[in-house]
Amino acid sequence: MSMVSVIIPVFNEEETINHLVLELNAYFQRETRFSTEIIFVNDGSSDDTMHRLKKAPHLSYSYKIISFSRNFGSHAALRAGILRAKGDYITFMYADLQDPLSLVSQLFEEIDSKRVDITWAFRNSTAVSKAEKVFSLAYATLMRKYAVPNFPKKGFDVVMxxxxxxxxxxxxxxxxxxxxIQILNLGFKQAGITYDKRVRLVGKSKWTFSKKIKLLIDSFVAFSFAPIRLVSFVGIMFFLLGVLWTGYIVFRKIMFDDLASGWPALLSILMVGFGITNISLGIIAEYLWRTLDASRKRPVFVIDEIVEETLEAKPGNRLLVDAI
Known part of the structure; x- marks a missing residue:
């Protein structure tokens, strides 16, 4: 029988842990086509998340709890889970369960029947605010145009x-x-399914606006040369405008001699020029900083503790699930 590793990053999710574990037990007790390994990655939570994970009754699946020394971010948590996963197939889920657990079975069926290496769950509809929808649409559009041509229009959160x-x-x-995007760019055979994202029932989302902006910057700097190309384009445009403006001034001076000189015009030119220069330097510096950061080879995450237990070590637990 195949094993599926389900990686669930958690950060300050003490309100959702009991509900999450209850749902996991109920669902994976019924699933018999594959065995399940759940990998919880505690991303430096400052609340009672880790304690509740340890005390929760993990009855119908093997599990690991990986705890970071501090908050490293959800993508680092997913990478840590992948490193420790033992399953034949690996997928992601999230503590808020906006993505239904049935996706695990659907993705397994798709990847197993079509004999592909990657299966995506593309969002068909999303129960989020209008502002979040606008950001997601803008992000997907920019990524498709400037970085990854096959990036899905409505985005994705789940992959196997x-x-x-x-x-x-x-x-x-x-x-x-x-x-x-790293997985998307690997080039292996891929397939996909669609699903409807649900409303978060418990707790508050940790996917803040600042984290979304960081993801946007990370995606462009890591997978696109568009910002550098933009700097070159802006530089060329301002050079051509400067040449034309200089020619115009010389022409008016020779033909009409009616242009008054003064510091306001000079100040405006300097402000625009230095503004464009600083923006350009900022974009270039972003690339240089990330190159320096990569050259240091600092760890992407630091693991503080690992708790692990297999289903075989818990005889009779499947019977206990019926009593929950």
Missing amino acids: FSKKVKACLDTNVENNSSIF
């Missing part, structure tokens, strides 16, 4: 992949990068 993909990810653990 084989050990072959895991081996590639384990040998290329990238910092300040998007693991989803």
